[in-house]
Amino acid sequence: MNSLLKQTAAGLRVLIALTILLGVLYPLGVWVVSRIPGLQANAEGSVITENGKAVGSDLIGIDPVAKDPANDPWFHNRPSAIALDADGDGAADTLGPADPSISGASNKGGFDPDLVATIKERKDLIAEREGVSRSQVPADAVTASASGLDPDISPAYADLQVARVARVTGLGEDEVRDLVEENTDGRDLGVLGDPGVNVLKLNLAVQAARR
Numbered sequence: 001m002n003s004l005l006k007q008t009a010a011g012l013r014v015l016i017a018l019t020i021l022l023g024v025l026y027p028l029g030v031w032v033v034s035r036i037p038g039l040q041a042n043a044e045g046s047v048i049t050e051n052g053k054a055v056g057s058d059l060i061g062i063d064p065v066a067k068d069p070a071n072d073p074w075f076h077n078r079p080s081a082i083a084l085d086a087d088g089d090g091a092a093d094t095l096g097p098a099d100p101s102i103s104g105a106s107n108k109g110g111f112d113p114d115l116v117a118t119i120k121e122r123k124d125l126i127a128e129r130e131g132v133s134r135s136q137v138p139a140d141a142v143t144a145s146a147s148g149l150d151p152d153i154s155p156a157y158a159d160l161q162v163a164r165v166a167r168v169t170g171l172g173e174d175e176v177r178d179l180v181e182e183n184t185d186g187r188d189l190g191v192l193g194d195p196g197v198n199v200l201k202l203n204l205a206v207q208a209a210r211r
Contacts (some may be wrong), residue, residue, distance in 0.1 A: 002061060048200060056200045061151035063096035072129065073168040075153075075206070077160050077199045078140050079122055081106035082148040094121050103147040119143065130160050153197030155184055169210050179205045 034043030041047070046059045056062060061078075065086050066072035080098030085091060108115040122142040127134045140157040158180045166173040183202040185195050 008180060048204070050204060055204065058198050058200060060100060060149050061098065061099055062149075063199075065097055069129075072094055073157060073165060073206070074199075075165060075202050077198050078150050078153055078157075079142065079144050080148040081144040085162060094118060095125060098148050100121060100149060103149050105144060105146045105148060126160075130164055132160065136160065151200060152185070152198055155195055155197055158197040158202070159186075165206060169206060171206070171209055173201070176206065176207065194205050 005044040009114050034040060046057050048056050048058055061077040064074040066074055073075040077096065077098075079094065082099045082104055083094070083096045084099050086093050086097055098177055106115065119142045123134050123137045123149045126137050126141050128164055130137075138154055138160065140154045141157045141160065144150075159177070162173055162176045162180065165171070166176045169176075179202060182195060183205060184197045186195055
């Protein structure tokens, strides 16, 4: 009986100690660190604001939908495997936009016939939209990311869209290219990954330049 009581008391002490350590002190410590200047924005979701209003996060790519597809002023994200049915025809749109409430990939292999057909369709659509040949469409323009919500595109895909955006917005191509350059991130630590262009930030910059 004494042994049982001792074991129970020891277990309660461990429970109380771990509850205080992991249930109170650790979360409190994480919260305090998140308040450090320079980290707070990241801790709050890297939200981008314009005129005091949240317009998105630079971590989540939401592909804009043009009101008039024939006069599309937007730079576009990579296509998404979790695309929405934006046109209401009962099928997910080949190029997006993505459903931002979830994330995920199609998990289809590179030789899956459905994926191959989808990539071909995406390439045809993008080539027509940008007025270029299919051979000029870069790989990231027709393949979805693992999350389905990639906020960045390659500089090559951004460059492909410059002429259309400049024509529709009335900005000069050199001006739009400068905006692309300003919103291009380098490799992490100078060596990791590839340069990327944040589409949300770029579109906001283009809209600001039009005013």
